[in-house]
Amino acid sequence: MLNIKQYLNSEFCLECKECCRFEADIWLPHLLKADEKALGIACVKAKKSSESSLICKFLEEAEHKCRVYERRPFECALYPFLLVRRNGDLDLVVHLGCPYILNNVNTKEFEQYAEYLSQALLEPDNFKLYAQEQDKFHSYPDVELFLIKKNLLSNR
Numbered sequence: 001m002l003n004i005k006q007y008l009n010s011e012f013c014l015e016c017k018e019c020c021r022f023e024a025d026i027w028l029p030h031l032l033k034a035d036e037k038a039l040g041i042a043c044v045k046a047k048k049s050s051e052s053s054l055i056c057k058f059l060e061e062a063e064h065k066c067r068v069y070e071r072r073p074f075e076c077a078l079y080p081f082l083l084v085r086r087n088g089d090l091d092l093v094v095h096l097g098c099p100y101i102l103n104n105v106n107t108k109e110f111e112q113y114a115e116y117l118s119q120a121l122l123e124p125d126n127f128k129l130y131a132q133e134q135d136k137f138h139s140y141p142d143v144e145l146f147l148i149k150k151n152l153l154s155n156r
């Protein structure tokens with residue numbers, strides 16, 4: 001499993017309740033081989049929420065808790081940061097749809113965390129999780145993203 005310090009605290013996320021619910025299933029986590037092994041499945045499916053939007057099938061809707069939190073996929077552990085594949089490169093970005101990020105992206109604290117994360121993703125135990133499976137990552141063309149590190153792997 002991805003080994004990084006989390007940027008957001010869980011209290012904020014549990015109040016916000018935007019994650020793991022989506023309009024389109026492009027936001028479902030794309031599983032890497034390590035995720036498939038940990039979860040024993042080949043893909044994560046969506047189901048209808050009580051409000052009829054989509055939610056991840058692992059989301060406990062009433063409590064807004066992930067039922068597989070300790071084994072959650074790489075992309076879930078990384079979010080609201082994302083690895084995106086663009087023009088053959090794997091870029092590290094952050095999703096401005098996260099309200100906490102939107103309010104903090106210009107702070108020193110964010111800048112320091114972004115630098116930490118860029119390095120942490122290149123640590124051998126993290127790197128081996130995704131480096132051979134770059135084709136699994138998407139480009140999210142119509143999503144508001146903030147670029148942190150272009151072509152992350154060139155920094156290794």
Ligand code: SF4
Binds near residue numbers: 019059
């Ligand atoms: S696996 Fe867990 S963290 Fe990931 S989208 Fe589903 S409920 Fe959310």
